[in-house]
Amino acid sequence: MTYQLYYWDGLQGRGEFIRLALEEAGADYVDVVREPGGMAAMMNIMESRDEACIPFAPPFLKDGDVIVSHVANILFYLGPKLGLAPANEALRYFANGLQLTITDFLAEIHNTHHPIAASLYYEDQKDAAKAYTALFLTERLPKFLGYFERVLQQNPHGDKQIVGDRLSYVDLSLFQVIEGLLYGFPRAMKGYDKKYPGLAAIHAAVRERPNIKRYLASDGRLAFNETGLFRHYPELDEG
Amino acid sequence: MTYQLYYWDGLQGRGEFIRLALEEAGADYVDVVREPGGMAAMMNIMESRDEACIPFAPPFLKDGDVIVSHVANILFYLGPKLGLAPANEALRYFANGLQLTITDFLAEIHNTHHPIAASLYYEDQKDAAKAYTALFLTERLPKFLGYFERVLQQNPHGDKQIVGDRLSYVDLSLFQVIEGLLYGFPRAMKGYDKKYPGLAAIHAAVRERPNIKRYLASDGRLAFNETGLFRHYPELDEG
Numbered sequence A, B: 001m002t003y004q005l006y007y008w009d010g011l012q013g014r015g016e017f018i019r020l021a022l023e024e025a026g027a028d029y030v031d032v033v034r035e036p037g038g039m040a041a042m043m044n045i046m047e048s049r050d051e052a053c054i055p056f057a058p059p060f061l062k063d064g065d066v067i068v069s070h071v072a073n074i075l076f077y078l079g080p081k082l083g084l085a086p087a088n089e090a091l092r093y094f095a096n097g098l099q100l101t102i103t104d105f106l107a108e109i110h111n112t113h114h115p116i117a118a119s120l121y122y123e124d125q126k127d128a129a130k131a132y133t134a135l136f137l138t139e140r141l142p143k144f145l146g147y148f149e150r151v152l153q154q155n156p157h158g159d160k161q162i163v164g165d166r167l168s169y170v171d172l173s174l175f176q177v178i179e180g181l182l183y184g185f186p187r188a189m190k191g192y193d194k195k196y197p198g199l200a201a202i203h204a205a206v207r208e209r210p211n212i213k214r215y216l217a218s219d220g221r222l223a224f225n226e227t228g229l230f231r232h233y234p235e236l237d238e239g
Helices: A017-025 A038-046 A071-082 A090-115 A120-153 A171-182 A197-207 A210-216 B014-022 B038-046 B070-083 B087-113 B122-153 B169-184 B197-207 B210-216
Strands: A003-006 A029-030 A062-063 A064-067 B003-006 B028-033 B060-063 B064-068
Touching: A003 A017, A003 A038, A003 A120, A017 A029, A017 A071, A017 A171, A017 A210, A038 B028, A062 A071, A064 A071, A064 B087, A071 A090, A071 A171, A071 B087, A090 A120, A090 B064, A090 B070, A090 B087, A120 A197, A120 B122, A171 A197, A197 A210, B003 B014, B003 B038, B014 B028, B014 B070, B014 B169, B014 B210, B060 B070, B064 B122, B070 B087, B070 B169, B087 B122, B087 B169, B122 B197, B169 B197
Parallel strands: A003 A029, B003 B028
Antiparallel strands: A003 A062, A062 A064, B003 B060, B060 B064
């Protein structure tokens, strides 16, 4: 069965965390909105008046009749099917907890450029964005990265992966988070690999995995841009 | 086995969503931090240098050796054990998606009083809080409540519960969300029961369930206050 991924076209955004898992596993999937008629197909589901399991927002995944929404939920669902979740059940819940910490981190990263409202332009909330980002970079960024580094270092199976003894979707998501932070905050991230060597090693290792490497070089991987989650506004990245 | 819930004392906060599920099911649990030595026990886990599955933040649940963190993850884990999850697997993922939408909603509710940083006092971010809350009340509150009402109305098993044909932890969480919004934004919520009759009916029905009713009247249920997630600042609730 071909998986159907529904997400906005034109940006990596939250959909990218799902794409990376599907690409790593070499799964058969369609990025629906990038196909002809795809946007209408997505809106048909979102606005359906008879579908029971309507999603609040993209991304969502359709697997036959099953609709699963929210990044962490989709990855929790797909993980075992794609061979990207721990075999042990308790560790699967731990992986989900890590992914939900990434979810919270992403919400804060989004708020660096949109602290007042997603419906306002960045330019109309720039002062608040500066105030938010200054504290984000000094307090929150080190707290989140420090936590993930510590979990890596305390993994009894070694620090090559964040949970259990093999690659999981959480490692792929960590790659994407680091990649996005390096794009958005190059100044603040300078020398991050010295402070968080385990995370830097995962970032480098994921990038070299054959399926990921091929995907990153393909047309399927969009460039970061200022409509996405990770944005580069130099004035926010000042010291 | 007695469940151990770890959460800050003195506020309902995110821990309350777990308490409501445990209370409804009549489960055997300890609210660790409210016991003597509980705060030290929680910090021991948070700061452990050898535990593999360290949580980023409370609430977290300990079930024997298993540690599960994040509200939605804890409820996903507990739901089937407490008889508060749908029997059907696809519906369990739908319930998790709904709970994660509640998670996002709660993050925005928190941002109404702390849009710039959790580490700053409300008084030091009051102007941003007013700007945030004005758009939250006109755009986001109706969007979230309208979504949940629509899901209720489109449940093929009827609108007495949001997923499947029986009470789930999602209904209990919706009760708590409505209860908190009525506390925090009494003006903005005025007449909400006319606009969202299904949600209002769930709110009323959950309140009357024997175990919940007993719990709400007990010392275990703390009052809402201005250290929690739902806060009543009249200046934010103006028209």
